[in-house]
Amino acid sequence: MSIILANDHAGPFPGFPDDLCRAPRAHRQRGLPRKIRGRRRLHLQDCQSAQVLVLSDRHWLRAVPTLCWARDARTSGKDRATRGIREDERERRTLVSTLVRSLGLPRPAAEIGEIIAALARAGVFRLRGVLVGTIAYQTYAAMLGLRLPSASTITMDIDIAQFTNVSIAIGDRTAPVLEVLKKVNKSFRPASNVVDGRRATSYSATGGLRVDFLTPDDHTKTGRPRKLPALQTDAQPLHFLDFLIRDPEPAVVLHGAGIYVHVPAPARYAVHKLIISRRRPEGFAKRDKDLHQAEVLLAALAEKRPHDLKSAWEEAYECGPKWRQLMIEGLGLLEPLARDVVLDNIGAPRSILPGIDLSFDNPPARYDFSRDIVTFVGKALGSSVNCAISREALDDHFGSDGLGQEGRLEAFLKNKSRIEAIARAKYLSAPVEEPGSLLIRTTFLTTRFGE
Numbered sequence: 001m002s003i004i005l006a007n008d009h010a011g012p013f014p015g016f017p018d019d020l021c022r023a024p025r026a027h028r029q030r031g032l033p034r035k036i037r038g039r040r041r042l043h044l045q046d047c048q049s050a051q052v053l054v055l056s057d058r059h060w061l062r063a064v065p066t067l068c069w070a071r072d073a074r075t076s077g078k079d080r081a082t083r084g085i086r087e088d089e090r091e092r093r094t095l096v097s098t099l100v101r102s103l104g105l106p107r108p109a110a111e112i113g114e115i116i117a118a119l120a121r122a123g124v125f126r127l128r129g130v131l132v133g134t135i136a137y138q139t140y141a142a143m144l145g146l147r148l149p150s151a152s153t154i155t156m157d158i159d160i161a162q163f164t165n166v167s168i169a170i171g172d173r174t175a176p177v178l179e180v181l182k183k184v185n186k187s188f189r190p191a192s193n194v195v196d197g198r199r200a201t202s203y204s205a206t207g208g209l210r211v212d213f214l215t216p217d218d219h220t221k222t223g224r225p226r227k228l229p230a231l232q233t234d235a236q237p238l239h240f241l242d243f244l245i246r247d248p249e250p251a252v253v254l255h256g257a258g259i260y261v262h263v264p265a266p267a268r269y270a271v272h273k274l275i276i277s278r279r280r281p282e283g284f285a286k287r288d289k290d291l292h293q294a295e296v297l298l299a300a301l302a303e304k305r306p307h308d309l310k311s312a313w314e315e316a317y318e319c320g321p322k323w324r325q326l327m328i329e330g331l332g333l334l335e336p337l338a339r340d341v342v343l344d345n346i347g348a349p350r351s352i353l354p355g356i357d358l359s360f361d362n363p364p365a366r367y368d369f370s371r372d373i374v375t376f377v378g379k380a381l382g383s384s385v386n387c388a389i390s391r392e393a394l395d396d397h398f399g400s401d402g403l404g405q406e407g408r409l410e411a412f413l414k415n416k417s418r419i420e421a422i423a424r425a426k427y428l429s430a431p432v433e434e435p436g437s438l439l440i441r442t443t444f445l446t447t448r449f450g451e
Helices: 057-066 078-101 110-122 134-144 164-169 177-184 241-245 266-277 285-304 306-317 321-332 336-346 391-397 405-414 416-429 442-449
Strands: 002-005 028-036 039-046 052-055 067-070 130-132 157-161 189-192 200-204 210-216 226-228 233-238 249-253 259-263 366-368 373-380 383-390 437-440
Touching (some): 110 157, 110 177, 130 134, 134 157, 134 249, 134 266, 164 226, 177 200, 200 233, 210 226, 241 266, 266 285, 266 321, 285 306, 285 336, 306 336, 321 336, 373 416, 383 391, 383 416, 391 405, 391 442, 405 416
Parallel strands (some): 130 259, 157 210
Antiparallel strands (some): 002 028, 002 067, 039 052, 200 210, 249 259, 366 373
């Protein structure tokens, strides 16, 4: 099996360390999963020089979405070509199975995978259709090197989106969608649209299978289906979808020998989930799923693709006050750690979150000898916040200089109300320094209060 590392720009391949990027652009490699000293490795062996590049698990995960499966170009003749294709497919299936079983990457249910494969063969993704929803979310495990919680990856729905103007202008088309779906499952039937019952934007089959076609709305708020000529189906227009499917990224759905698709950029997906979570009723299962998916991706993106996250956030934030309101409200519903890493990434204080405050209910204080700080606990939006003040801050500003640990603890208790007020001011208004906690240092007191 040959694997081409597709890199559309000069320089190192994205996501790969420099010393593993010695292959030239679009250089043909031979990939073989192996174990070395008990650790899984993926070898990318140069077909020309037999040079071996070793990817550890961490980089292997990140390699998957950039892999374009290809038959060795050296195969010639009809028989050799057929044999080569079969061998490549068999090896690709082995690699996909290894990624799923050994690395725990998510894969869709078998019937879902067969439907996506049929849509791909029909040309849906070649004609710039974008796979959205939970199946797209599954592909981010490989793209970002994540372990996704299984509950957030379960679905029996397939969502395909396409810009209407692209569908009109593209000058090509697939077979009718219903015809493609019936080849996989004869029970597929068109589902009447709720706005215009004469048209179908969704197709359902026995067992709860459902395929929905979507397109960005035109801001007329009629909700009437719009035609997608390239896919020969109608689609449901949705608000905020234009932001989601702009500039999609290539990915591989781990089914069979791997299915090459296009999915939303992970940062756009995460921000979009924050927005639409606020448009679903409270207690609705999909709302909780939206928030959980956003939370997982935002935390990962802040570490692995901080520029992408900041860029997507800023683009959505500039779309108007309604967008800003939904984004910030959604952000306030995340777990404190994920919420704070996003605030740190975008350079915003916690005070932008609606209803946030830091309160204290007479918490006990203790001296942490290992860090030389006094710790105490507050609460914000129902979650605990670990607060602390440094020894230097107590010595310089609260009269504990020259005292031992007990003396510093007494100085804290004597000035407790004032220190809590300072903690509140820093937590709400200062840039996030440490997600989920805060530390009052003498430099903050000097610069903020002039003490």
